[in-house]
Amino acid sequence: xxxxxxxxxxxxxxxxxxxxxxxxxxxxxxxxxxxxxxxxxxxxxxxxxxxxxxxxxxxxxxxxxxxxxxxxxxxxxxxxxxxxxxxxxxxxxxxxxxxxxxxxxxxxxxxxxxxxxxxxxxxxxxxxxxxxxxxxxxxxxxxxxxxxxxxxxxxxxxxxxxxxxxxxxxxxxxxxxxxxxxxxxxxxxxxxxxxxxxxxxxxxxxxxxxxxxxxxxxxxxxxxx
Numbered sequence: 200x201x202x203x204x205x206x207x208x209x210x211x212x213x214x215x216x217x218x219x220x221x222x223x224x225x226x227x228x229x230x231x232x233x234x235x236x237x238x239x240x241x242x243x244x245x246x247x248x249x250x251x252x253x254x255x256x257x258x259x260x261x262x263x264x265x266x267x268x269x270x271x272x273x274x275x276x277x278x279x280x281x282x283x284x285x286x287x288x289x290x291x292x293x294x295x296x297x298x299x300x301x302x303x304x305x306x307x308x309x310x311x312x313x314x315x316x317x318x319x320x321x322x323x324x325x326x327x328x329x330x331x332x333x334x335x336x337x338x339x340x341x342x343x344x345x346x347x348x349x350x351x352x353x354x355x356x357x358x359x360x361x362x363x364x365x366x367x368x369x370x371x372x373x374x375x376x377x378x379x380x381x382x383x384x385x386x387x388x389x390x391x392x393x394x395x396x397x398x399x400x401x402x403x404x405x406x407x408x409x410x411x412x413x414x415x416x417x418x419x420x421x422x423x424x
Contacts, residue, residue: 272359274339276323285327285336289366297364297414298322301338304416305360314346334366363418
């Protein structure tokens, strides 16, 4: 065997080894590419899943906002329980008329604040107080309205109002008071006796009985909770 043939054999062996090495490198790169692609696919799937989750949360939030704007506020109604007792104690108590007065006062308050499209869902009696110096009926009203000056979710603001219907003397609209705080006859200025007979003792004019009380709506408040 001469040196030239040995050199050729070595060259062939080198090319074979180099080729095998290249194939191994290509195979390793192939495996790496597959692994990287799988990793990218997993990340993409997770990102897509996260994006879908975000969309679902957003849709749920919007749906919750819509539900909140369309669902009336709850009220603590005890009308069926308390109305018979109130009517027994005060036969002149007309819940139908008083409810209309309560709702009218609430609408006036809202309109004065710039509210529009006011819709009353329900008004109820929530409490009845009868003390020595205080006779009152507490009411709650659920309603919805629009107001560009207030922040709320949805097209309407669903709200709840409380009010108090007080059984009281409301004579300031009929009589003036003298320097001693006594009511006077609107015709002659004479002091009006608390036990008058319906006419002024001095000029004979017809008077409103000072002992007559009326139901009046007071303390209207919007409840934010």
